[in-house]
Amino acid sequence: MSFKLEASITFKNKLKNFGKQEKKKVTTFINTFQNGGFLAIDNFKIQSFKVRNKRSDDVPTEDPLFVQKVKFALENKLWHFHAGFYSLSNNDIEGYTLSSKGDLTSQWVIHYQKFSDVYIKAVDITPHPPLDLPTEESFK
Amino acid sequence: MLKLLTSANTVTMERIKIASPGRRSLEKNRDIRRLKSITNSYEVHTFNYSIDDMKAAISAPSEEVPNINSVEDLDNWLDT
Numbered sequence: 001m002s003f004k005l006e007a008s009i010t011f012k013n014k015l016k017n018f019g020k021q022e023k024k025k026v027t028t029f030i031n032t033f034q035n036g037g038f039l040a041i042d043n044f045k046i047q048s049f050k051v052r053n054k055r056s057d058d059v060p061t062e063d064p065l066f067v068q069k070v071k072f073a074l075e076n077k078l079w080h081f082h083a084g085f086y087s088l089s090n091n092d093i094e095g096y097t098l099s100s101k102g103d104l105t106s107q108w109v110i111h112y113q114k115f116s117d118v119y120i121k122a123v124d125i126t127p128h129p130p131l132d133l134p135t136e137e138s139f140k
Numbered sequence: 141m142l143k144l145l146t147s148a149n150t151v152t153m154e155r156i157k158i159a160s161p162g163r164r165s166l167e168k169n170r171d172i173r174r175l176k177s178i179t180n181s182y183e184v185h186t187f188n189y190s191i192d193d194m195k196a197a198i199s200a201p202s203e204e205v206p207n208i209n210s211v212e213d214l215d216n217w218l219d220t
Contacts, residue, residue: 009202016218027211031209
């Protein structure tokens with residue numbers, strides 16, 4: 001089975017500015033998808049802990065733009081994968097923080113559109129929180 | 141004559157009545173299969189390969205990422 005990963009110009013341009021360690025993390029994301037598709041990135045583990053990969057429509061209900069953000073995330077099939085840089089706590093697990101939910105999170109996330117289990121498009125990389133959704137411009 | 145016709149009609153109606161449950165059952169099964177078929181294709185179109193998805197994918201300029209196995213591969217692609 002072949003897996004198709006596309007990248008927007010925004011994603012590619014941002015990636016150029018990262019250092020080697022950050023590029024290594026993004027390489028892992030790309031390589032994992034290219035070899036196993038969505039299931040592989042959705043079950044990616046480091047030291048037996050699952051790396052957080054989730055839909056981007058999980059907007060806090062207190063957000064004043066809750067409805068617009070949820071609608072935008074759903075319409076554009078937005079997901080984000082925790083990239084592995086940087087840990088926001090002293091408890092660092094290869095660039096990740098072990099969350100209270102038992103999975104690994106990081107400051108920076110890779111935003112992507114999931115068209116199917118075998119076809120995604122990386123559109124942006126941003127720090128969070130708060131989680132800002134990628135703009136339509138970043139899809140280009 | 142009328143009586144005969146009535147009698148014949150009755151027989152015919154009875155035949156239909158006898159045949160109907162089986163036919164209805166066959167038709168029902170066929171309808172279920174058709175409904176399942178429609179439902180399945182609806183799901184495929186809605187969640188995976190809708191026309192809107194394809195339009196969005198085609199209209200936004202993007203680039204397919206070549207096989208990346210190392211940071212060097214990544215850098216080579218970024219330089220293109």
